[in-house]
Amino acid sequence: MTGRDAxxxxxxxxxxxxxxxxxxxILLPQxxxxxxxxxxxxxxxxxxxxxxxxxxFFGEPIYRNTLLRTAWISILVTILALIIGFPVAxxxxxVARQRSRAALFLMCLIPxxxxxxxxxxxxxxxxxxxxxxxxTLVSLGVIAQPVEMLYNDITVVMGLVYxxxxxxxxxxxxxxxxxxxxxxxxGYNLGGSRFTVFRRIVVPYAMPGIVSGCIITFMLAAGSYxxxxxxxxxxxxxxxxxxxxxxxxxxxxxxxxTFGVLLLGFTSFVVWAGLRLTGQSLATTVAKE
Amino acid sequence: MYxxxxxxxxxxxxxxxxxxxxxxxxxxxxxxxxxxxxxxxKTTLMRMIAGFESPTSGDIRIKGQSVVNxxxxxxxxKMVFQHLALFPMMNVGENIAYGLRCRGDxxxxxxxxxxxxxxxxxxxxxxxxxxxxxxxxxxxxxAIARCMxxxxxxxxxxxxxxxxxxxxxEHMKIELKQLQHQFETTFLYxxxxxxxxxxxxxxxxxxxxxxxxxIGSPRELYDAPVSxxxxxxxxxSNCLHGKLVEVRGQEAVVELDGGGTVLGxxxxxxxxxxxxxxxxxxxxLAIGSGSDSIRLDxxxxxxxxxxxxxxILVRTERGQLIExxxxxxASTVSQGxxxxxxxxxxxxxxxxxxxx
Numbered sequence: 230m231t232g233r234d235a236x237x238x239x240x241x242x243x244x245x246x247x248x249x250x251x252x253x254x255i256l257l258p259q260x261x262x263x264x265x266x267x268x269x270x271x272x273x274x275x276x277x278x279x280x281x282x283x284x285x286f287f288g289e290p291i292y293r294n295t296l297l298r299t300a301w302i303s304i305l306v307t308i309l310a311l312i313i314g315f316p317v318a319x320x321x322x323x324v325a326r327q328r329s330r331a332a333l334f335l336m337c338l339i340p341x342x343x344x345x346x347x348x349x350x351x352x353x354x355x356x357x358x359x360x361x362x363x364x365t366l367v368s369l370g371v372i373a374q375p376v377e378m379l380y381n382d383i384t385v386v387m388g389l390v391y392x393x394x395x396x397x398x399x400x401x402x403x404x405x406x407x408x409x410x411x412x413x414x415x416g417y418n419l420g421g422s423r424f425t426v427f428r429r430i431v432v433p434y435a436m437p438g439i440v441s442g443c444i445i446t447f448m449l450a451a452g453s454y455x456x457x458x459x460x461x462x463x464x465x466x467x468x469x470x471x472x473x474x475x476x477x478x479x480x481x482x483x484x485x486x487t488f489g490v491l492l493l494g495f496t497s498f499v500v501w502a503g504l505r506l507t508g509q510s511l512a513t514t515v516a517k518e
Numbered sequence: 519m520y521x522x523x524x525x526x527x528x529x530x531x532x533x534x535x536x537x538x539x540x541x542x543x544x545x546x547x548x549x550x551x552x553x554x555x556x557x558x559x560k561t562t563l564m565r566m567i568a569g570f571e572s573p574t575s576g577d578i579r580i581k582g583q584s585v586v587n588x589x590x591x592x593x594x595x596k597m598v599f600q601h602l603a604l605f606p607m608m609n610v611g612e613n614i615a616y617g618l619r620c621r622g623d624x625x626x627x628x629x630x631x632x633x634x635x636x637x638x639x640x641x642x643x644x645x646x647x648x649x650x651x652x653x654x655x656x657x658x659x660x661a662i663a664r665c666m667x668x669x670x671x672x673x674x675x676x677x678x679x680x681x682x683x684x685x686x687x688e689h690m691k692i693e694l695k696q697l698q699h700q701f702e703t704t705f706l707y708x709x710x711x712x713x714x715x716x717x718x719x720x721x722x723x724x725x726x727x728x729x730x731x732x733i734g735s736p737r738e739l740y741d742a743p744v745s746x747x748x749x750x751x752x753x754x755s756n757c758l759h760g761k762l763v764e765v766r767g768q769e770a771v772v773e774l775d776g777g778g779t780v781l782g783x784x785x786x787x788x789x790x791x792x793x794x795x796x797x798x799x800x801x802x803l804a805i806g807s808g809s810d811s812i813r814l815d816x817x818x819x820x821x822x823x824x825x826x827x828x829x830i831l832v833r834t835e836r837g838q839l840i841e842x843x844x845x846x847x848a849s850t851v852s853q854g855x856x857x858x859x860x861x862x863x864x865x866x867x868x869x870x871x872x873x874x
Contacts, residue, residue, distance in 0.1 A: 416616075420591050433608075
């Protein structure tokens with residue numbers, strides 16, 4: 230019996246930090262946010278409960294459109310990260326030699342050593358009207374006037390892809406590394422073209438990595454704040470900015486909490502819909518033989 | 519017409535020559551094996567035939583057509599990989615249908631062809647099983663079915679039995695031979711296990727350090743090896759080191775390292791004075807003294823019982839252990855007995871010493 234007790238004790242000890250983390254930092258704040266979102270201030274310390282905040286959200290097109298826009302751009306960022314990240318991951322996992330593999334992987338990690346903020350300012354230094362690219366082009370005579378390259382959607386998408394792509398590459402590399410090269414050779418040997426082998430062997434094999442990479446990058450993109458604000462400025466219309474405005478600028482915690490709940494709900498819905506559309510499930514991210 | 523022929527194939531990786539001037543011709547419908555230790559170049563040779571490597575020089579012909587410039591997915595050569603390489607994300611039926619779909623077979627024909635090949639390998643109705651649900655032997659058969667459904671000219675098998683346990687391996691040897699008969703397709707089998715090669719093959723090529731040492735039927739390799747390497751690698755042999763002192767026609771006298779002389783037959787160009795090795799098969803040795811030069815004295819070290827392959831282990835006066843076959847396990851000697859071993863001189867094969 231003592232052995233079983235010891236086993237139970239070690240399980241409790243192992244699970245405690247996890248349970249505390251989930252409970253105190255995820256569940257409790259979410260419950261709090263959910264509670265606040267249902268509250269409406271009618272007078273000094275007087276509250277009523279109901280869905281008035283949600284009604285206000287749906288009644289105001291700018292809020293709806295901002296949320297939809299955020300979701301669309303995040304989906305676009307996810308797709309671009311997948312398209313750019315897959316060849317990189319494939320090269321690192323399958324083409325590069327053993328020794329250069331670690332170095333390449335490290336090079337992908339290096340940007341993470343610098344904070345988001347500094348990296349965003351890096352883009353600003355490059356892209357602003359008086360920035361490196363603009364002045365270089367002017368001095369080369371390619372353009373006559375300095376050009377402002379910040380504060381548009383392309384810059385926001387580019388900056389987001391750059392920020393999140395690593396989280397696409399890492400899961401892809403680890404799934405692709407598990408793939409035996411003999412599978413590819415068998416694919417060719419049995420008559421498959423390069424495209425067939427890619428579509429019917431490489432992609433299905435990498436699917437757990439693709440699914441988990443896409444979920445992470447989408448969630449990171451949709452929930453990011455710094456990059457869209459700094460690179461997109463006032464034009465970015467990012468939903469997290471709306472939440473920030475409600476909480477901090479307007480001191481309207483009720484509306485801010487409502488937006489927070491809606492962001493979580495909507496992004497979760499997008500992930501669910503994405504899994505359904507591609508015929509995958511969350512289980513594929515872990516189930517592997 | 520040969521199903522597969524290779525003419526003076528050489529493959530170099532930088533300074534290293536993996537395969538050196540190898541030629542072979544495999545007649546239609548035969549079971550041909552390439553036998554050699556790991557690193558001898560047999561896998562490189564097979565990968566060249568499959569098209570994953572291209573030869574530095576030489577030509578590969580399938581049914582008389584050169585395929586050196588044909589892409590691997592266009593060759594009528596299919597391969598069973600060492601670890602089988604069944605696609606884990608597809609079920610059995612999809613694995614087998616993969617090749618048919620790549621070839622562009624009519625959709626309606628595919629299920630029928632899949633069902634028929636599964637029947638032929640003795641696993642009817644397993645189309646919807648996942649690969650992970652199959653046993654080792656079943657996976658083996660699915661890997662073969664996946665290739666055979668495409669009716670290749672040549673089937674390459676790269677040590678596919680290596681991952682199986684001993685009992686299953688013995689069973690699969692016989693089954694592979696039967697499958698080959700049934701499909702009447704040319705099999706090219708690569709292995710480092712001489713018993714696999716001997717049991718299954720019509721012809722065997724023994725490969726060492728990138729070259730073929732000998733090509734012949736299993737019996738020829740066993741009974742008439744042409745080099746010390748083949749004699750030592752194919753079948754069990756006791757090997758005595760010594761120096762050739764006298765050659766009379768084929769018969770020769772060898773002075774063993776550490777003293778004593780033995781009589782045997784020279785099978786290569788060794789001359790008096792050369793360092794040689796004398797190979798004695800366990801079944802060529804008998805207990806009981808012969809004449810002077812065809813005897814070795816020693817004491818029984820141990821009796822190794824293994825049914826029909828039982829052995830007596832004798833330690834010679836110079837401390838070397840010699841195996842003697844005792845197929846009936848009926849010998850009356852016991853541990854510690856002093857014994858003399860004898861043989862017929864033509865069964866002691868003398869070859870130039872290999873450079874270790």
